Amino acid sequence: MATHHLPGDPPVPLILRRSARARRISLRISSLDGRVTLTLPKSLPERAALAFAEEKADWIRSHLEKHPETVEAGFGTVLPVDGQNRVVERAPGRRIQLDAGRIAVPGDNPGRVLQRYLKELARNRLAEASDFYAARLGKSYSRLTLRDTRSRWGSCTADGGLMYSWRLILAPPAVLRYVAAHEVAHLQEMNHSAAFWAVVERLYGQYEAPRAWLRENGAGLHRYRFGE
Structure with missing residues (x-):
């Protein structure tokens, strides 16, 4: 290319x-x-x-013109983490600090450091949610991988592999958990039938609100660039 x-x-x-x-x-x-x-x-x-x-x-x-403008992550950028807007600031030490309203990043070029941190945070949150819903379902998954997918927020393979977009860490926690419940439900129903949605509701509860949030706001999570 x-x-x-x-x-x-x-x-x-x-x-x-x-x-x-x-x-x-x-x-x-x-x-x-x-x-x-x-x-x-x-x-x-x-x-x-x-x-x-x-x-x-x-x-x-x-x-x-119909797409949100690209935002390059840097000092002063307002970045949603867990769905809460946080200002990217320079950290006084060598560790990233995540607080209410801010995320402090060490070094002079925060983009790549932020991306690594957000991917690890996403992995932890998605693994925790997947473990919870898999236990509730009485099923197990074979692996969990993260990608920067543009066509879907998650997927489940026939051999029980779960894949998620790491950008879900930028969405509200309820949305991340909904996607985890959605993909775990595929461990039992590899389709989008009425039976599948019944499993999603049994695992997660009322899922209409987070599903609607993704439809309305999900594309905006791809506007953030981290020096790729």
Whole structure:
């Protein structure tokens, strides 16, 4: 993959991806984070794809206006952790300090340090919730992995592997626990039938509110960048 920019104010990053199966140029804007991807045949020159993007510039920008602006995590950034807004500050020592209203980070470049910390915090919270719901269900899972998924908040494999988006640590705790209950329920029902939703309700309780929160606010969790 290669990254170019659509000229203008501001310039728009374009990701160019080649595919042996592509027969023509296709354009996709992620509904989660607004990333613009052009897929093109292997033999097509990049300049043709860039010219195609310029033809579609008005359409691209109109769609991007509907997405929240990207926020680069740094000192002074307001970052939700456990669904509570906290200001990123410089830590006086060598350890991250998470307090009400602030998260203090050591060093001069907090992005990567913050990301590692948030992933570990997410793993702890999701493991705790998964263990709780699995015990309640009387089932066990085989492993727990974290990813930065853009199409789903979690998944459950046929052999009992649970996967979650680490960005759930940015959501309210009730939302994180709902996703854990949802995926653990798949250990018994590998579908989204009425029987599955009955298991979710038995494990978690009334799940409509956290489910609605994800639909309305979930895309915003992808706006935060940590120096990737």
